[in-house]
Amino acid sequence: MAIHDSRSDRAYYLVNYLVLGIFCALVLYPLIYVLSASFSDATAIANNEVYLWPVGFSTQAYQAIWASPRLLIGFGNSVLYTVTAALIGTTLTVLAGYVASREELPFRRVIVVFFLLPTLISAGIVPLYIVIKQMDLLDTRWAIILPTAMSMFQVIITRTFYQINVPKELVEAGRVDGANDFSMFFRIALPLSKPIIAVNLLFYGLAQWNDWFNAFLYTSNPDLSPLQFVLQQLLAESSVSPSMMGSGDVAAILAKKELFDKLKYAMIVVAMVPPLIAYPFVQKHFVKGALIGAVK
Amino acid sequence: MTATQLPQLTPAAAVVNVEKRRGRNKGQYRSQLPLRTRMARSWQLYVLVIPPVIFALLFLYWPMYGLQLAFKNYNITKGITGSPWAGTRYVEQFINSYLFWPVLKNTLILSFYSLVATFPLPIILALLLNTVRRSKFKKAVQMITYAPHFISTVIVVGIIFMLFSPSSGVVNVAIQALFGQTVDFVSAGWFRHTYVWSGAWQQMGFAAIIYLAALAGIDPELHEAARVDGAGVLRRIWHIDVPGILPVMITLLILSMGNILSSDFTKILLMQNNNNLGTSQVIDTYSYQIAFRSAIPQYSYATAIGLFKSIISFVLLMTVNFLSKKITKNSLF
Numbered sequence: 371m372a373i374h375d376s377r378s379d380r381a382y383y384l385v386n387y388l389v390l391g392i393f394c395a396l397v398l399y400p401l402i403y404v405l406s407a408s409f410s411d412a413t414a415i416a417n418n419e420v421y422l423w424p425v426g427f428s429t430q431a432y433q434a435i436w437a438s439p440r441l442l443i444g445f446g447n448s449v450l451y452t453v454t455a456a457l458i459g460t461t462l463t464v465l466a467g468y469v470a471s472r473e474e475l476p477f478r479r480v481i482v483v484f485f486l487l488p489t490l491i492s493a494g495i496v497p498l499y500i501v502i503k504q505m506d507l508l509d510t511r512w513a514i515i516l517p518t519a520m521s522m523f524q525v526i527i528t529r530t531f532y533q534i535n536v537p538k539e540l541v542e543a544g545r546v547d548g549a550n551d552f553s554m555f556f557r558i559a560l561p562l563s564k565p566i567i568a569v570n571l572l573f574y575g576l577a578q579w580n581d582w583f584n585a586f587l588y589t590s591n592p593d594l595s596p597l598q599f600v601l602q603q604l605l606a607e608s609s610v611s612p613s614m615m616g617s618g619d620v621a622a623i624l625a626k627k628e629l630f631d632k633l634k635y636a637m638i639v640v641a642m643v644p645p646l647i648a649y650p651f652v653q654k655h656f657v658k659g660a661l662i663g664a665v666k
Numbered sequence: 667m668t669a670t671q672l673p674q675l676t677p678a679a680a681v682v683n684v685e686k687r688r689g690r691n692k693g694q695y696r697s698q699l700p701l702r703t704r705m706a707r708s709w710q711l712y713v714l715v716i717p718p719v720i721f722a723l724l725f726l727y728w729p730m731y732g733l734q735l736a737f738k739n740y741n742i743t744k745g746i747t748g749s750p751w752a753g754t755r756y757v758e759q760f761i762n763s764y765l766f767w768p769v770l771k772n773t774l775i776l777s778f779y780s781l782v783a784t785f786p787l788p789i790i791l792a793l794l795l796n797t798v799r800r801s802k803f804k805k806a807v808q809m810i811t812y813a814p815h816f817i818s819t820v821i822v823v824g825i826i827f828m829l830f831s832p833s834s835g836v837v838n839v840a841i842q843a844l845f846g847q848t849v850d851f852v853s854a855g856w857f858r859h860t861y862v863w864s865g866a867w868q869q870m871g872f873a874a875i876i877y878l879a880a881l882a883g884i885d886p887e888l889h890e891a892a893r894v895d896g897a898g899v900l901r902r903i904w905h906i907d908v909p910g911i912l913p914v915m916i917t918l919l920i921l922s923m924g925n926i927l928s929s930d931f932t933k934i935l936l937m938q939n940n941n942n943l944g945t946s947q948v949i950d951t952y953s954y955q956i957a958f959r960s961a962i963p964q965y966s967y968a969t970a971i972g973l974f975k976s977i978i979s980f981v982l983l984m985t986v987n988f989l990s991k992k993i994t995k996n997s998l999f
Contacts, residue, residue, distance in 0.1 A: 466718035494972030497732030551710035580818030
C-alpha cells in the first residue's frame with residue numbers, strides 16, 4: 371500500500387493487538403488451568419502450586435473416571451440423547467421451516483404465527499412440569515429429550531433458508547413438471563438442504579449435550595442421567611461418597627479431598643472436550659446459522 | 667450487500683423483512699383459485715407440518731393452557747382443567763408477600779446490569795478485530811473467543827467454583843498474595859458481578875459474529891478514500907465503521923431489551939446458595955423454589971409467580987416493539 375501508517379496508527383495497532391491478546395488470554399486461561407490441574411499431582415493442586423502448566427504429571431484422575439460406572443453410564447447416555455435430540459429436532463424444524471416458507475400455501479401466515487407465539491409468551495417451568503407429569507413422561511428418557519426438542523428460533527432460521535434457496539419459481543417449475551408437494555419436498559428441497567440440516571443437527575446436538583436441567587427436573591433414576599447432570603451432582607459434593615463413584619476401590623483412593631479436587635477438574639475436561647474437539651470443524655456451520663438471515 | 671441492509675441479519679429481523687416481502691405479495695394468489703381448491707391442492711404440505719404442530723401443541727401450547735393454574739387450586743387427581751378456581755388469590759399472595767419487592771428488584775437489576783455490561787463488549791471486539799490485517803491472527807482470535815459458547819452452564823459454573831473458591835481457587839490465591847485477603851465471588855455482594863462477567867466471558871466472542879459480518883459489508887472504498895484524505899485508523903472506525911453497524915446495533919439492542927427478563931435461569935440456580943439469596947433470588951428461581959423445594963409443593967402459587975415474569979416480559983416486548991416501530995420503522999410484528 372502506498373500510504374504508510376502514521377505514528378498514531380502504529381500506536382493503535384500495537385494497542386489493538388495487545389487488547390485482543392488480553393481478551394484471548396482471559397478466555398483461554400481458565401480452560402488451560404482446568405486442563406493442567408487435571409493432569410497435575412494432587413498434592414500440587416492442594417498446595418496451590420499449579421498456575422498455568424501441570425506440576426508433576428499423572429493420569430490418575432482419568433483412570434478413576436474410566437473406572438467409575440456412573441460417569442461412563444452418563445457419558446453413554448449423553449451420546450444417546452445427543453444423537454436422538456439432533457435427529458428429532460432437525461426433522462421437526464426442517465418440516466416446520468419448509469412448510470412455513472411456502473408462500474402459496476393458504477393459511478401459511480396462521481402457521482407462522484402458531485410457531486412464533488410461544489416465543490412471545492413463555493409458560494414457565496411449573497406448567498411444563500405438570501404437563502410432562504400428566505403425559506406420564508416423568509422418569510423416562512423422553513422427558514430429557516422432548517421438552518426442548520424444537521427451538522422456534524431454529525424454525526425461523528430454517529424458514530428463511532428455504533425462502534432463499536427454494537424460491538417460488540422453483541416450486542412453480544416443479545409443478546409444471548407434475549411434481550406434487552411430497553416429491554417437491556423430498557426430491558428437490560431436501561437435497562438442497564444440506565447446509566441447513568447441518569446447522570440444525572449441530573445446534574440441537576450441542577444443546578442436548580450441554581443440558582442438565584431436564585434430567586434434573588424430570589428424572590430421579592440415576593441410570594437415565596446424562597453426563598452433565600452427573601457432573602453437576604458430583605461438583606456440588608464437597609467430599610466423595612463411595613456410592614457416588616459406584617466402586618469401592620475408587621472410593622478408597624478418592625477419600626482424600628485433594629484428589630477429589632483434581633477429579634473435579636478431570637470431569638470438567640471430560641464433559642467439555644467433545645464439543646470443543648468438534649468445534650473447529652463445525653464452527654463455520656454455527657456462524658452460518660447465526661448469519662443465515664443475511665444470505666441474499 | 668451494503669451496510670444499510672444489515673438489520674436483516676438476525677433471525678427475528680429476518681422475520682420483519684420477510685413479513686414485509688409477504689405484504690408486497692399480498693393477494694397475488696388470492697385471486698387465482700377458490701380457497702378450497704388451493705387448500706385441497708396443498709394437502710400434502712399440511713401433512714408435512716403435522717409432526718411439528720403436534721410437538722408445539724403438546725410441549726408449548728398445553729403448558730400455556732396450564733398457566734390458568736395461577737388462578738386455580740391445583741389438584742393432582744383433577745388435572746389442569748378439573749381443578750377448582752381460586753380467583754386472584756395466589757397473585758395477591760405474591761404481591762403481598764414480603765419477598766415480592768426484593769425478588770422483583772433482583773430480577774430487574776440482574777437483567778439490566780447484564781444488558782448494560784455485555785452489550786458493548788462484542789461491538790468493541792468486532793471493531794478491533796476488523797482492523798487486524800494479519801488474517802491468521804484474526805482467525806485465531808475468533809476461534810479462541812468463540813470457544814466458551816460451546817461450553818455448558820454446568821461446566822462454566824463448575825469452573826467458577828473451582829478457580830474462584832475462597833479457600834483453594836487460583837484466583838483467590840493471587841488476590842491473597844496481592845491484597846492479603848480473599849474474596850468470596852458467590853457471596854451476596856459479589857453474586858451479580860460474577861454472574862454478569864462470566865456471562866460476558868461465555869457470549870462475547872459469539873455475539874461478535876453478527877457485527878463482524880456487518881463490518882465486512884462496509885464498502886472498502888470508503889476506507890480507501892478516507893485514508894487518502896489522511897484519516898487515521900481511529901477516525902475511520904468512528905466515522906465509517908460505527909455508523910455502518912449502527913442499524914445492527916439498534917436492532918440487537920431492541921431484541922435484547924425484549925428478552926431482558928429471560929436471564930439464564932439454570933445458571934442462577936446453579937450459582938445460588940443460602941448465603942447469596944439476598945441478591946440471587948429472581949422470579950424464576952423463586953417460582954422454582956416454591957414449586958419444587960418446599961415441603962408441600964405449591965404448584966398454583968408457583969405458577970402465579972412465574973406468570974408475573976411472563977406478563978412483564980410481554981409488556982416490555984410490546985413496548986420495545988412499539989418504540990422500534992417509531993424510531994427505526996422496523997418491528998417484529
